[in-house]
Amino acid sequence: MDTCQTGTIDITGCRVSLYPMKDQFANHILTSINETNTSAVWQQTDLFSTLYRGEPASVVDAAAALFINARDPQTHLVGEFTFSKGCPGDHAGDSYLNGQQATPNIVNNQNKGTFAVDCKYSFYAFGENNYMEEIAAIVALADEYGLHPQSAHYVTLLSGSASQLFQYFEAALAYAHKHLSHYVLEATISVNSPSKAVPDHV
Known part of the structure; x- marks a missing residue:
């Protein structure tokens, strides 16, 4: 079922690209895709990424599971996420809305998502005169989830567990779904980075 809201398509989407730094990376990615429950979203995997489209909570649930399922304690893993809703160029269809x-992945995500992650992200509110206030409200929410937001050039940095991050x-x-007609959230999430062991001055 597809619906429209105030003249824009009421579909949230997320593109996820996974980069496990290991041999046999393709099988690693495909295993994670297959282990993710996509019963509440529309899914498509292409050359660059896996796309989920549907309702906001369902899309985050699937995107979180894809990353959490791909985590290996011995592997440096990076995930690139682009969440979006309300793009004027979007169209109805290719979605799951009820x-x-x-x-459906929430128990898995909570049980397996206890490992520490680092994240950089940027939030964009389009067509809003008070867009900086909306961005500030989004960033302030991160404090409520114990993610210690820190400002950096062009991004906000977060650190916490994977479960905390995706709950945020x-x-x-x-x-954003309630207050904004068009937004984009872009995030890069890293786990087991060897850079964590390198002194800042190196």
């Missing part, structure tokens, strides 16, 4: 905001993304998108 009003339930279903999160769900809250951020819920806020």
Whole structure:
């Protein structure tokens, strides 16, 4: 079922690209895709990424599971995420919308998402005169989830568990879905980076 809201397509989407720094990386990515429950979203995997489209909570749930399922304690893993809703160039279709905001991966994400991650992200509110206020509201939410937001050039830095981070993304998108007609959240998430062991001055 597809719906429209105030003249824009009421579909949230996310493109996820995974980069496991290991041999046999393709099988690693495909295993994670297959382990992710996509019963509450529309899914497509192409040359560059896996796309989920549907309701905000369901899309975050699937994107979180894809990353969490791909985590290996011995592997440096990076995930690139682009969440978006309300793009004027979007169109109806290729989505799963039933009003339930279903999160079929939530138990898996909570149980397996206890590992530490680092994240840089940027939030964009389009067509809003008070866009800086909306961005500030989104960033302030990160404090409520214990993610210690820190400003850096062009991004905000976050650190915490994977479960905390994606719970925050769900809250951020819920806020954006309610207050904004068009937004984009871009995030890069890293786990097990060897750079964490390198002194800052190197």
